[in-house]
Amino acid sequence: MLLGSLVVQLYNYCLTCSKDRKIIKFTVFFLFICDLVQTGLATDYSWKTLVRFWGDPTILAQVPDTAVSLSVINPIISGIVQIFFAWRIWHLSSEQKWFRVFPVLIVLVALMQAISALVASIRFFAGGGNLALLPALKPGFTVWLVGSFIADILIALCMVYLVRFVPY
Numbered sequence: 001m002l003l004g005s006l007v008v009q010l011y012n013y014c015l016t017c018s019k020d021r022k023i024i025k026f027t028v029f030f031l032f033i034c035d036l037v038q039t040g041l042a043t044d045y046s047w048k049t050l051v052r053f054w055g056d057p058t059i060l061a062q063v064p065d066t067a068v069s070l071s072v073i074n075p076i077i078s079g080i081v082q083i084f085f086a087w088r089i090w091h092l093s094s095e096q097k098w099f100r101v102f103p104v105l106i107v108l109v110a111l112m113q114a115i116s117a118l119v120a121s122i123r124f125f126a127g128g129g130n131l132a133l134l135p136a137l138k139p140g141f142t143v144w145l146v147g148s149f150i151a152d153i154l155i156a157l158c159m160v161y162l163v164r165f166v167p168y
Contacts, residue, residue, distance in 0.1 A: 003039055006032070027084060031077060038073045041066040063129040071121040075144060079114030082151045083107055089158045095166065102158050106151050113147025116140050 010032050017024075045066040053059035086106035093099040120140030127133045 003035075006035060027080065031080060034073055034077050038070065038077070041069050041073070045070065061131060063131065065125075065129070068121060068125045068129055071117060071124075071141075075114040075117035075121075075148075078148050078151075079110045082110035082148075082155065085155045085159075086110065089155070089162065092162045092166070093158075099158075099161075102154060106154050106158070109147050109151040109154070113144050113151060116147065117144035120144065 010028070013028060020028075045064055048064050048066070049059055083106075086103040089106070090100060090103040093103070117140070120137045123140070124133055124137055
């Protein structure tokens with residue numbers, strides 16, 4: 001259902017936003033492709049864990065490649081979306097120059113969290129997906145999740161401020 005609603009949103013975007021710049025269109029379609037890949041990988045991982053190896057506890061000690069791939073695609077998607085919102089906040093705050101420090105901060109945090117997740121995921125994948133590596137990689141994944149949380153909160157607060165207090 002969620003994938004279907006995403007397709008409907010993409011269809012509506014194509015109908016109503018045909019005059020958008022090419023970079024915006026490219027970003028929308030790139031994120032759509034990433035979401036399709038992410039859905040396929042998550043479905044494969046769920047199928048292997050919950051159906052194919054049902055009742056086999058050894059599957060919990062093995063990490064399918066699709067699970068590792070998810071931790072590579074997720075930070076890419078979140079980083080792109082957070083940077084896009086920072087760009088929108090930058091343009092919406094053109095009247096208040098002091099406010100532009102927040103989009104810069106959002107971009108820095110978004111890059112930090114995405115790079116941290118990618119490095120930790122690549123280290124895990126290079127180690128053969130060995131679960132014994134996870135405790136050593138915990139700081140990298142923690143920076144990813146906390147950074148993503150901070151960027152999302154900053155985006156929400158900036159958008160609320162701009163909608164509520166900036167006259168248009």
